[in-house]
Amino acid sequence: VKEPVRVLVTGAAGQIGYALVPMIARGVMLGADQPVILHMLDIPPAAEALNGVKMELVDAAFPLLKGVVATTDVVEACTGVNVAVMVGGFPRKEGMERKDVMSKNVSIYKSQASALEQHAAPNCKVLVVANPANTNALILKEFAPSIPAKNITCLTRLDHNRALGQISEKLNVQVSDVKNVIIWGNHSSSQYPDVNHATVMTPSGEKPVRELVKDDAWLNGEFITTVQQRGAAIIKARKLSSALSAASAACDHIRDWVLGTPEGTWVSMGVYSDGSYNAPAGVIYSFPVTCKNGEWTIVQGLAIDEFSRKKLDLTGQELTEEKELAYSCLS
Numbered sequence: 001v002k003e004p005v006r007v008l009v010t011g012a013a014g015q016i017g018y019a020l021v022p023m024i025a026r027g028v029m030l031g032a033d034q035p036v037i038l039h040m041l042d043i044p045p046a047a048e049a050l051n052g053v054k055m056e057l058v059d060a061a062f063p064l065l066k067g068v069v070a071t072t073d074v075v076e077a078c079t080g081v082n083v084a085v086m087v088g089g090f091p092r093k094e095g096m097e098r099k100d101v102m103s104k105n106v107s108i109y110k111s112q113a114s115a116l117e118q119h120a121a122p123n124c125k126v127l128v129v130a131n132p133a134n135t136n137a138l139i140l141k142e143f144a145p146s147i148p149a150k151n152i153t154c155l156t157r158l159d160h161n162r163a164l165g166q167i168s169e170k171l172n173v174q175v176s177d178v179k180n181v182i183i184w185g186n187h188s189s190s191q192y193p194d195v196n197h198a199t200v201m202t203p204s205g206e207k208p209v210r211e212l213v214k215d216d217a218w219l220n221g222e223f224i225t226t227v228q229q230r231g232a233a234i235i236k237a238r239k240l241s242s243a244l245s246a247a248s249a250a251c252d253h254i255r256d257w258v259l260g261t262p263e264g265t266w267v268s269m270g271v272y273s274d275g276s277y278n279a280p281a282g283v284i285y286s287f288p289v290t291c292k293n294g295e296w297t298i299v300q301g302l303a304i305d306e307f308s309r310k311k312l313d314l315t316g317q318e319l320t321e322e323k324e325l326a327y328s329c330l331s
């Protein structure tokens with residue numbers, strides 16, 4: 001029997017938290033044979049709601065769920081965790097300046113970084129979901145210097161999955177037959193969803209998406225803007241932001257990171273940039289990665305055409321500006 005893995009979910013009383021914790025407790029994130037202990041953190045105004053989520057987890061009688069810690073104490077929440085999914089954050093409210101939102105999140109991620117650094121299990125893997133996801137992850141990295149940079153990532157898998165979904169709808173093929181799209185850069189509307197290396201499994205073998213779609217205007221236009229603006233379209237339709245798809249993507253991200261990507265397949269993850277593909281170094285930038293033995297590696301050597309180059313640079317520029325804004329909040 002496997003030892004339980006401790007999984008922290010911050011912001012667990014929120015929308016994504018509510019969709020995510022049952023997935024984790026069912027083994028969607030770490031496998032159907034992996035027992036888990038859930039650590040759920042939220043802030044005092046949400047304590048009662050958080051306790052309600054805990055009651056429901058008990059009521060669901062999940063066989064893999066070996067314990068639940070529901071708390072508003074960040075140290076208790078972080079103690080001994082092997083995986084940390086950071087969903088809690090300060091949302092942008094009407095009339096708020098970008099800098100005010102950044103400032104709130106910088107202070108949250110700075111203090112949670114210290115708690116993780118001091119109390120999480122060694123080699124804890126961290127996934128930041130809360131927006132601005134890339135820059136929150138960067139702040140977490142900067143203020144948890146003893147956690148290896150490789151262990152701190154942000155979620156762009158939802159954007160990646162949205163891109164797979166759009167291609168599958170366009171071609172009327174199974175989404176599971178589409179692979180190797182790439183999300184470059186920031187989890188924001190400046191992200192670049194790139195299909196230049198994506199393929200579809202067909203009865204006559206693997207074919208490039210560009211060859212099958214035969215509609216460059218769509219691929220270079222509407223496809224990109226649909227993926228970039230999908231979050232806003234969900235809000236418009238649901239009056240709430242994406243939650244089930246975000247939770248599912250968070251499970252995909254951690255599962256592939258821990259258990260590995262299938263041979264010949266890559267996924268998109270926001271990771272600490274080493275300057276690959278001339279992306280700015282020292283920001284959390286989304287790249288194509290493969291995972292093996294619990295470690296991600298950026299896929300190297302993909303050709304970047306002129307159209308793509310501009311888009312990689314634009315989203316990189318935005319991340320550099322966000323980094324500067326975040327640092328200006330610290331001083």
Ligand code: NAI
Nearest residue numbers: 011013014015016042043046088089129130131155158246
């Ligand atoms: P929500 O507002 O329903 O839940 C957020 C929860 O975080 C609330 O329960 C709140 O009390 C809690 N919280 C606030 N400050 C906290 C702190 N310091 N420590 C612990 N918990 C804290 O929001 P929702 O819809 O669940 O979204 C969560 C975040 O995920 C948002 O920042 C959203 O923008 C982001 N998001 C990111 C996506 C991605 O692909 N990277 C996709 C969708 C959402």
